[in-house]
Amino acid sequence: MSRLRLRQLVIAAESLKVADRLQEVLNLGEPFADPGVAEFGLENAVFPIGHQFLEVVVPTRDDAPVRRFLDRNGEGGYMAIFQTDDLKAARQRIDGSGIRRVWNIDLDDIAASHLHPADVGAAIVSIDEAHPWDGWRWGGPHWESNSIEGELSGAILESPDPNALASRWAAALGVPASTHPDTTKISLEEDQTLVFQQGAETRLEGFCISINNAMKALERADRLKLESNGDSVIIGGVRLVLNNE
Template sequence: MTKLRLRQLVIAAPGPEVADDLRKVFQLGKPFHDKAVAEFGLKNSVFSIGDQFIEVVWPVKDDAPLHRFLERNGGAGGYMVIFETDDIDAARTRLDGAGIRRVWNIDLDDIAASHIHPADVGAAIISIDETRPWGSWRWGGPKWKDEAVEGELSGAILESPDPNGLASRWAAALGIPATTHPDVTRIALDDDQTLIFQKGEKTMLEGFCVSLQSAMKALERADDLGLKSQGDTVWVGGVRFVLNND
């Protein structure tokens, strides 16, 4: 069986302020700034949580394609989901056979990746990445283990007026069947991670599910920063973070 797990979630923002808020709310370590994203007219901050990552990207060039997302979305929001696989060749064969477009590909000694056209799946860009060795992560920078805080990304929440249709497109791209329940549709990944598809007015990557130590303190810090919070949830960069105590 091919392995597939959630490795990184990405927020698109107009500027670096969202990254600053994210670091303060969750008491994250020093971010990695990947110069390679300049290819897309961007700058970024990548934060490590356990062996997973939250990235914030923002445009620094007038012709950066990210501007179109920010205009459509009305500001910052969930932008990309990156999965780790142990067989990129099988993933590419599946995508090509299903007519799902790959819009960017890279093959390096330590990682190979393909980005999927968001119009072919909906809600967000999907990237499928094979690491060599398994568990490494070039996109986190050379010191990500030193900067990691304890915790994990346990899933993502996607919304659509047609959540079952959205889930079926993601299932085809990932090669994992979706299961439908009365109120929600899910795709189960390795490591007990879950993609949740629910009904909403817009098709979007709406929420991140995060397990952290002292989640309640994160909510208190969000209040101090003037960010919206309610119950076990805080909103940062247009994304709803559903928190669990780790």
């Protein structure tokens, strides 16, 4: 059985001011700007949290896929990146399921496949294999020294038909979905959970984040007059559900 864990969550935004807001509210370290994303007509900022990553992407060209996403949906959850230890098997399974791969790369230290969002729903799914397991090229060469304590414990997806959306994600990830009274869930390694719930639109709605002193982060959000509700704050169109590490 291959391993699978959530490694990175991505917000599409109109400007990198969203990255500044994330950094200020969550007390993040310095971000990495990956020159490689210029291939997609983007600029970005990648923040490490524990051994995982939050990324903000901003279009630099009118023909960039992120530009089209923003024009259709506004700012919000754009991509979820999962890490496997057997990408070859994952690619074979994905191809056999009829899900299209829209981008592939194979480097010495990392390989990845992006899946067509129309085939999966709500967001782009990427499945990556890093060598070594704890390495992560996309975080930059110094991410470990910039990381804060914490983790991405999961994500929340909404759809008018959450069970159907969960089935498509389960097929993409090769992990079964389980039905609960009000939600459907996919459980991953390290107690990570993808939650699928009822919503008016199909979207990657929330990121679940554990950090030290979540209450202070919410207080910083209040001082910035950001929209918040209980244990969550909205930044870049994404609801960040904050818990104490």
